[in-house]
Amino acid sequence: MNAMGSPSNLLEVLERHAVERLDRTAYHFEGAPHSFGELWHEAGRFATALRARGLERGDRVVLAIPNGPDFFTVFYGIQRAGGVPVPAFPRSGARRLERLAARCTASLVVIASSEVGDRTVEEQTPAGIDLFVAGTPLPDAIDPTLPEVRPEELAYLQYTSGSTGEPKGVEVRHAALLTNIRQMIAGMEITASDVFVSWLPVHHDMGLVLMTMVPLYLGAPLYLLPTRLRSPGNWLAEIERRRGTFTAAPDFAYRLCLHRGTASRSYDLSSLRVALNAAEPVRKTTLEEFAGRFGVPGVMRPAYGLAEATVGVSMCRLGSEVRVDDRGFVSVGYPFPDIEIALLASEQLVEAGEIGEILVKSPANTTGYWSDPEASRELFWGAGYLRTGDLGYLAADGELYVVGRTKNLIIQGGRNIAPKEVEEAVDSLPFVRSSAAVGIDRGGDEGEQVYLFVELRKSSATGAFAEMTVQLVEAVHAHLGLRPGRVYLMPARGLPRTPNGKIRYPELRGRYLDGDLRDAGLLLFPSY
Amino acid sequence: MAVTVEEVVELVRLQLGRGIVRRSDRLMEDLGADSADILNLIVAVEDRFGISIDEEDLARLATVDELARLVAARV
Numbered sequence: 001m002n003a004m005g006s007p008s009n010l011l012e013v014l015e016r017h018a019v020e021r022l023d024r025t026a027y028h029f030e031g032a033p034h035s036f037g038e039l040w041h042e043a044g045r046f047a048t049a050l051r052a053r054g055l056e057r058g059d060r061v062v063l064a065i066p067n068g069p070d071f072f073t074v075f076y077g078i079q080r081a082g083g084v085p086v087p088a089f090p091r092s093g094a095r096r097l098e099r100l101a102a103r104c105t106a107s108l109v110v111i112a113s114s115e116v117g118d119r120t121v122e123e124q125t126p127a128g129i130d131l132f133v134a135g136t137p138l139p140d141a142i143d144p145t146l147p148e149v150r151p152e153e154l155a156y157l158q159y160t161s162g163s164t165g166e167p168k169g170v171e172v173r174h175a176a177l178l179t180n181i182r183q184m185i186a187g188m189e190i191t192a193s194d195v196f197v198s199w200l201p202v203h204h205d206m207g208l209v210l211m212t213m214v215p216l217y218l219g220a221p222l223y224l225l226p227t228r229l230r231s232p233g234n235w236l237a238e239i240e241r242r243r244g245t246f247t248a249a250p251d252f253a254y255r256l257c258l259h260r261g262t263a264s265r266s267y268d269l270s271s272l273r274v275a276l277n278a279a280e281p282v283r284k285t286t287l288e289e290f291a292g293r294f295g296v297p298g299v300m301r302p303a304y305g306l307a308e309a310t311v312g313v314s315m316c317r318l319g320s321e322v323r324v325d326d327r328g329f330v331s332v333g334y335p336f337p338d339i340e341i342a343l344l345a346s347e348q349l350v351e352a353g354e355i356g357e358i359l360v361k362s363p364a365n366t367t368g369y370w371s372d373p374e375a376s377r378e379l380f381w382g383a384g385y386l387r388t389g390d391l392g393y394l395a396a397d398g399e400l401y402v403v404g405r406t407k408n409l410i411i412q413g414g415r416n417i418a419p420k421e422v423e424e425a426v427d428s429l430p431f432v433r434s435s436a437a438v439g440i441d442r443g444g445d446e447g448e449q450v451y452l453f454v455e456l457r458k459s460s461a462t463g464a465f466a467e468m469t470v471q472l473v474e475a476v477h478a479h480l481g482l483r484p485g486r487v488y489l490m491p492a493r494g495l496p497r498t499p500n501g502k503i504r505y506p507e508l509r510g511r512y513l514d515g516d517l518r519d520a521g522l523l524l525f526p527s528y
Numbered sequence: 529m530a531v532t533v534e535e536v537v538e539l540v541r542l543q544l545g546r547g548i549v550r551r552s553d554r555l556m557e558d559l560g561a562d563s564a565d566i567l568n569l570i571v572a573v574e575d576r577f578g579i580s581i582d583e584e585d586l587a588r589l590a591t592v593d594e595l596a597r598l599v600a601a602r603v
Contacts, residue, residue: 228562256563259583413564446567466542473545483545485568526542528575 008151009174010181011079013217014040027212027222029068036219039072045138046077047146052139053108053130057082057147060106060157063134064097064203066090066118067226070134071202072212074110075156082147085156086169087203089415091118091481098126099424104157104169104370110134118228118481151175157370158205158307161409161418169370170307177209179338180310180364181217184210187336188274188301188315190246192218195271197244199225199235199253204415205311206279211248232257236267248276250414251286252447254300258289259445269294276315278303279414280447281402282330287322304332304402308379308386310364313339314400329401338363341400343393344381357406358392359385408505410439411448412482419505422450425479426472431460433492438509440485449485452476453508456524458492465489465525488517489525531577531603536596539576543569551593559592569595577603 007013014036017024022037055061061078063085065071078085086104088097090112097109111117111124113135121133155177157169184190196215200207202224215222223242229235236257239247254277269275275290282302291297302322303315316322316333323331335341342349343356350356365386368376381387389407394400410417422437433455441448454472456463472487494517496507511517533551541549544559555561561569566589570581573595579602589595 232563252564260563260566260586264587442571444567444571446564446571449564449568466538469542470545470547473542477545482562483543483565483568486572487542526576528572 007178009149009155009178010213010217011076011149011174014043014076017216017219024219025221026216026219027072027224029224030226034069034072038069039076039216041142042069042073042138043076043080044142044146045140046073047079047081048139048141048143049132050077050081050083050108051143051146053132055081055083055107058154059083059108060086060104061108061110062086062088062097062101062104062106063110064088064090064092064124065110065112065134066116066228067199067202067207067224068116070112070116074134075202078110079149079155080146082149084154086159087156087208088159089481090201090203092124093119093478093481094124094126096421096425096479097124098129100159100167101126101129103159103167108132123478149174151178160307161407161416161421166420167418168372168375170366171368171370172307172310172366176310176364176366177213180209180312180362181214183336183338183362183364184214184312185218187312188246188276189318190214190218190220192220194218194220194246194273195242195244196220196222197225197235197239197242197247198222199227199229199238200248201227205307206248206305206414209311210276232260233265233267236269239272240268243271245271245273246276247272247274248278248303250279251277251282252280252413252445254286254290255283255445255447258286258293267294269296269299272296272299274318275300276303277301278305278315278332280411282332284324284328284330287330302330302332304390304400306360306388306390308366308388309339309360309362310366312336313360313362314341323395323399325401327403329403331395331399331401334399335360335362341394341398342385344385344387347381349382352394352396352398355391355393355403358388358390358400358402360388361385410437410450412439412450412485413447415482417450417480417482421480422452422476422484425476426452426454429468429471429475431456431463431468432472433457434495434503436495436503436505436508437484438505438512440509440512446485450476450482451512452484452487453490453495453512454487455490455492455494469525488512488523490517490522491524494522531596531600533593533596533600536573536599537592539572540569540592540595543572549592551591551596553592554590555592555595556590573599579603 017036018040198211340361345356391404392402419437439448
């Protein structure tokens, strides 16, 4: 690294922190401090172990590790070894990890030990791929020949649910990553005096880039919590205790805080400067209730972003009132520096006020999806515009409103889920003929949830429905680490389809919400 | 209409995908429910029994038995 020059990737920044002040705290996890020296050294030891196993430059490594020191050791260790980390949901089952490893042709899967992981090693051991359990002893001496990272190389692959429902690996390169970190720092006016408090999962973009890389880049205090808190009140209590100034979560998490388990005491959140609200539709009621309940007007900031632009794209400006349009859509603000937003309808750019697909032009845009040239081609429009798959409009002064999405995608608790991921978890069960997962938002605190509609084989149509339902929920949970909001059993050919047999998802959702599926006798079980 | 504990236990079983559910089981610690699962369980209870459960009730619900008693009191 050129000690005098401007860093060209985040690793150089981390190394600089470690060299300049070895003992300086990089982050706290569950109250315990971890220094930059430790982070850098442990990543180096992990990189050394990977090189000894034959990892080569550009090799993909899947990691399924929950929030905590092991994540940083493994993630940055893979990068330091010249590899490409591919973060996975830490509660993924073995089959899901196998599929992910196959999709990105990974040579190795790294999981957490049973003591710190969200699942046992046995539940996560994929077949046919090398496995490494984090926490197993690493070499003491660090390989002096670890490669230099180049800005145009991949920093990581972020798997996300693409427009056709098949998970796709967004290519995030070192240069784009550093660019987006700086865009967010400028756009959100973040400084090294900010105090970050996060319980977002580090395997996903907002929790990874905004809530860990930004503070690590600046050397700002970071208090990281496990994602599985007993109560959302623990998050608020940590903000209070640490005098946190910056936090972020999807609307769902704020709703939980307002409505569940936090009524028994008050929380002093007056230190907060920004409570960013992004990753799922922002509700006007959440903004109002959060400001009123905690006496922090103007702190909750709706924001917009997506993995294809690294993560952050826009946020409501600090100190200005969050605007809500006459249909109740909440503004997500103005784009960060060097980001241009345009709207596309019928393959034409449209004027302010007109609804279209949101396009993003940014130096932090991805180069495409891993090993998927067709999807990568479809991702871009015109001269460097990224198609987000989200619908919105720009107000006359350039403020962005998101009103919906063009993609068939489910956003449950801020997590994007492709219907196919849910369906592939159950389609191999013997009584399943076919299945379809859709996102249903009934307006309650739970927000959009996966509703799974399962066509039974003819021979099973009078069987033990309750046992089948239990098996279906179990299968989804084992595969994805979440449970559907509801599972409905249907007769064979009950799902609405096109003439060539493709499931009509919008029609399925509409007919369910209208009560039409029930009226037509297509919901065999349950009765509610 | 009287709601039996068995009906509530069965609903919990379906919602959480568990082979066996006992009245004394705690929803989170014993049955592995997370906060989203609890909210979905409440929606299912409301749909199934035609009642409404408010925020304050929710904060006090830890076990299957407590849920069953709450439902019985509301129906």
